[in-house]
Amino acid sequence: MSLHRHPDSPLLDHCPETLPAWTYHDPGWYAKEQGAIWAREWIHVGRKNDLAPGTMRRIEVAGQSLILCHDREGRITCFHNTCRHRGAELCSADESPLGKLITCKYHNWAYATDGRLVSTAFGTPTADFRREDHGLFAVHVREWNGFLYVCLAPEAPDLVPDMGLSALENWPMATLVTGHRTEKRLKCNWKVFWENYNECLHCPGVHPELCDMVPIYRQGIMAANEAPDWSPEAPRPASNLREGAVTWTATGKPCGPEFPDLTPEERASGYIFVTVYPTMFIVAHVDHVRAVTLAPIGPEETRLTAQWLFPAETLAQPGFDPAEVASFATIVMNQDAEVAEMNQRGLKSDRFKKGRLMPQEFDIHRFHHWVRARMEAAGEVIG
Template identity: 70%
Template sequence: MTEHQTSPLLDHCPETLPSEAYLDANWFAEEERRIWRRNWIYAGRLNDLPPGTMRRIAVAGQNLILCRDAGGRVTAFHNTCRHRGAELCAEAERPLGRLITCPYHAWAYDTSGRLISTAYGTPTRDFDKADHGLFRVHVRDWNGFLYICLADTPPALAPDLGLQALDNWPMRELVTGHRLETEVACNWKIFWENYNECLH
């Protein structure tokens, strides 16, 4: 039997993550809480969200809507009506008019998330529409790239993007040439590690 030899070049390398980091549901839930809900997450290109469009997206297990009004302003909200919790947008994408109207009881919100109408319902005398707006989500447009952050107080966006390396690129003028979406049955770290490995 031969003895396994290890390279002295690897002495400085830390141990890999335990298998639970890739398989355990509780570990993943903690990553969602500590990573995906605290940081800016890419949500798409501005030119792929035409004015007058509402798009449903998911970030860190949260069902959200990304809205671009007729004037081009982008907002994001939790995809939940404040009345009975119905989903405001069940489709992947749909036209957005002046109002975001719930399909259940027709509560209507403007594109800033303010409650405008309770439709047929007659609220109590102490009901204040200002207290029942949609739950906003932070959204930023960086050179035509849209980012969303679920944190109450989001971190700064720019420092993580390596702006100086992109100074000579016309980032805002870029358009999507092709999109490929694939679902891979793996933990996000498997895909990320493979992508970042220099051999690939």
């Protein structure tokens, strides 16, 4: 049966090949991706309001140990976790108090929170030593909507969420508070996760609860314009959610006050997804926001961290349980984790070299182009 598609349809007009199977488990290729993608893009490292002033946190990005600092004046900085004297680690704990100085415990070299070398302690430099040349190795830091990002590249690229930097401007993002957090290790390559995220062909068979909440998902599509017979004149549903539901909770009822500045279209949508490759996606609802962060920790293992963000007044409600709000999306994420790991195991077959995408998997095709472009920019070509 041939596919009849409107010229404005996002559906593919062919069935392209996927990335080669070996790129999902080969250690050498994984190392190249770390350098070409994870060390060059903006990587989400947490919420600003979860890093108290006067605190430094040890983090890892693309195999590099870093320290993320929030000083008592409210400034956020980031540096390689390396003393310029002889390379000792500066921060050994997950989090440590941060005063006016970052001091190495080995020989007491001390740095200002902007990275400048302040003291060599008991060492007595000679005339050939220029203190200004021995500050900490700085890493680019950016805040967007209360989220903190770092970039290891010498020159940081623009931060480019798929829906634009203004996509969440009607949500009070910077003032939201983390109410619930989960972490899970997925036994799959990071690209497998993003591929699952980018299609809904699996939804009818994998996500019964989600398909009940979002009826169009029962058709294996994420939006009306993905239907093979779609045209711009087709009527639009009043809401993406089932009748009576306004948000992603078990009941569909809001968990607290709804955000006051949302447009009628944003309320009717029930959810807005914003993606920042390769590091995270954000799902904004009328009453709360979920942020999901990925961090590859091996060719076939990925750490997934999910945070549910709420207004402070919602968290202050008597008897409020943020874990109960999180329970619905947690079911969906656990189902996705199961099939992503199943996908990863199957990719190890000696007979399977590449797959073929269906027309509805246009977003996976775009993601593959995104990966290829960044690898090719680093001189690495995927066959």
